[in-house]
Amino acid sequence: MDHIFFFYFAGVIAVTSLLVVALRNPVYSALALLIMFFHVAGLYVTLHAEFLAAVQIVVYAGAILVLYLFVVMLLNVKAEERYHDQLPVAGLLGVMLCTEVVLLLIQSRTATSVSAAPADPVTAAGNTETIGEVLYSTYLFPFEVASLILLVAMIGAIILAKKDLLEGPSEP
Amino acid sequence: MTVPLSYYLLLSGFVFLTGVVGVLIRRNIIVILLSVELMLNATNINFVAFSEYFHNVAGQVFVFFALTVAAAEVAVGLAIIIALHRANSSIYVDDLNLLKR
Numbered sequence: 001m002d003h004i005f006f007f008y009f010a011g012v013i014a015v016t017s018l019l020v021v022a023l024r025n026p027v028y029s030a031l032a033l034l035i036m037f038f039h040v041a042g043l044y045v046t047l048h049a050e051f052l053a054a055v056q057i058v059v060y061a062g063a064i065l066v067l068y069l070f071v072v073m074l075l076n077v078k079a080e081e082r083y084h085d086q087l088p089v090a091g092l093l094g095v096m097l098c099t100e101v102v103l104l105l106i107q108s109r110t111a112t113s114v115s116a117a118p119a120d121p122v123t124a125a126g127n128t129e130t131i132g133e134v135l136y137s138t139y140l141f142p143f144e145v146a147s148l149i150l151l152v153a154m155i156g157a158i159i160l161a162k163k164d165l166l167e168g169p170s171e172p
Numbered sequence: 173m174t175v176p177l178s179y180y181l182l183l184s185g186f187v188f189l190t191g192v193v194g195v196l197i198r199r200n201i202i203v204i205l206l207s208v209e210l211m212l213n214a215t216n217i218n219f220v221a222f223s224e225y226f227h228n229v230a231g232q233v234f235v236f237f238a239l240t241v242a243a244a245e246v247a248v249g250l251a252i253i254i255a256l257h258r259a260n261s262s263i264y265v266d267d268l269n270l271l272k273r
Contacts, residue, residue, distance in 0.1 A: 006175045010183045017187045017210050021194035026202050033206055040213055047224040049232050056216075059239055064209070064246050071250045072202060075257050083197045084266065090196035094189050101185040105178045130229050131236075139233050146240040153244030160251035163258070 002046065009043040012036070025079040030068050037061045051128040180221035188214035199264045201256070205249050212242045 012035065019032040037060045044053035084090075135143055187210055194207030216235045223231025257263050260270075 002175050006179065010179070013183065014186055014190075017190045020203075020206055020210060021190055021198070026200055026206075029203050029206055033209065036210075036213070040217065043217065044220055047220050049220050049223070049235075052220060052232055052235055055236070055239065059243065060209075060213075064243060067246055067250060068202065068206065071253060074254070075202075075263060077200065077202060077263065080198070080200050080203075080264075082199075084199050087197045090193050093196070094193035097192075098186060098189050101189070102182065105182055105185075108178070127232075131232055134229050135233050135236065138230070142237060146237055149240055149244050153247045157247040157251040160248065161254045 005046050006043070009039045009046065012039045013043070024081070026072050026077050027069070030065060030072065033068075034061055034065050037065065049127060051131055177221060177225050180217060184214040184217040184221070187211075187217070199266055201253055201263045201265055204265065205246070205253075208245070208249075209242065212238055 016032045016036040016039070020029045020036065023029045023032060037056060041053040041056040041061075044050070044056060191207045191210035191214065194210065195204050198204050198207065216238055219231040219235050219238070223229060253263060256268065260268065262268070
């Protein structure tokens with residue numbers, strides 16, 4: 001049963017990630033990415049990370065992708081008529097690295113089986129509660145740094161996107 | 173019978189490499205940013221898979237930090253794209269050769 005769910009989600013994720021790269025129209029690419037985000041959320045549910053699945057849908061599909069679609073609409077982007085000139089080199093590189101990953105994983109599967117990790121009662125308490133406890137105790141300092149990153153990104157985005165914030169009235 | 177860990181690694185490696193190839197072959201800078209999102213999602217799949225298999229919730233916490241960085245990257249990246257489009261009226265990367273001229 002686990003395998004059926006995994007192969008469904010993994011298949012859709014693989015196909016839609018290929019479509020994101022291959023489709024010429026950026027709106028279609030963004031919509032393929034939307035489908036991929038939903039299936040990644042489904043994969044998180046099968047991995048017992050329910051809270052992350054909800055966050056994935058809310059933040060990625062709800063905020064980030066909508067921002068992309070707004071920019072595509074604002075800039076009135078046309079479909080690309082051709083790919084970049086370095087397509088053959090990039091395709092070769094991708095195929096080579098992909099076979100390398102497959103070979104390495106096939107070799108290592110026999111060598112190292114996953115050791116039986118100590119069965120933690122931590123997951124029994126509920127996913128959201130556990131994450132909250134770890135986030136606000138062990139990772140409190142990185143959490144604060146993350147808020148600083150968001151602040152810097154907000155100020156930077158406003159300054160970059162605003163039209164004549166830096167030029168001022170001295171412009172002729 | 174649970175799914176082996178290496179299947180997840182295989183999936184995330186494939187998605188990551190798709191993102192790398194997408195960054196290399198696309199000319200539209202918006203789709204290049206979408207490919208970067210693909211790569212970030214591949215690392216997130218890895219984090220969650222390892223977190224499940226080693227029964228350690230820290231992996232899921234790190235996905236949050238990756239998510240924060242992704243949100244910041246999208247905000248700043250799209251602002252840069254808008255500024256570029258305003259200055260150059262093009263968002264194709266092979267038109268952006270100001271430093272080569």
